[in-house]
Amino acid sequence: MNDVMQKLPAFVTNHALLVATFVVILIALVAGEVSRLFRKxxxxxxxxxxxxxxxxxxxxxxxxxxxxxxxxxxxxxxxxxxxxxxxxxxxxxxxxxxxxxxxxxxxxxxxxxxxxxxxxxxxxxxxxxxxxxxxxxxxxxxxxxxxx
Missing domain, CATH: 3.40.250.10 (Rhodanese-like domain)
Known part of the structure; x- marks a missing residue:
């Protein structure tokens, strides 16, 4: 696990577009589920x-x-x-x-x-x-x- 944490910054730097896409998808999923919880x-x-x-x-x-x-x-x-x-x-x-x-x-x-x-x-x-x-x-x- 410690090895993964050390390589994570390099991965994020080398694959910025991939990481940004992941973050956008994750935010969209979380927002959809939160809105589903609060609708009447x-x-x-x-x-x-x-x-x-x-x-x-x-x-x-x-x-x-x-x-x-x-x-x-x-x-x-x-x-x-x-x-x-x-x-x-x-x-x-x-x-x-x-x-x-x-x-x-x-x-x-x-x-x-x-x-x-x-x-x-x-x-x-x-x-x-x-x-x-x-x-x-x-x-x-x-x-x-x-x-x-």
Missing amino acids: WKSLTPAGLTQLINRDTPLIVDLSASADFEKAHIPGAKNVAMSQFDPETQKDLAKAKELPVVLVDKDGRGVGKAANRLVKAGFTRVFVLDGGTYAWQTAQLPVAKGKK
Whole structure:
């Protein structure tokens, strides 16, 4: 161990770009994990959402485009276009402040901002399905087709 500590300054000097890249990646990973700890909403896996559906009666809001929603969606999900998603004016959402609200989209990438908006609007039980409808289908869970 003492030998490694003696060679470390020479390694850092000779491989500055490599060390800088490592430090940037490490900072990005730590920042991502810290932000995950302090956000007010939780991520769910498809299995976790199944448990939530069996335990509670969550409102599932699918923020996918209408065409994607019609191709496949979680049974019972309500489709709301992301451009029209407003927690304060949506009637279904206003009634569900005490219920768990699960946000879903096609691939799970675009719902974080919507989840933050729900939290700011006073919703206390906000969840996001990791991987979206794609993860739901990959887990071979049932999907509905059409507008409802």
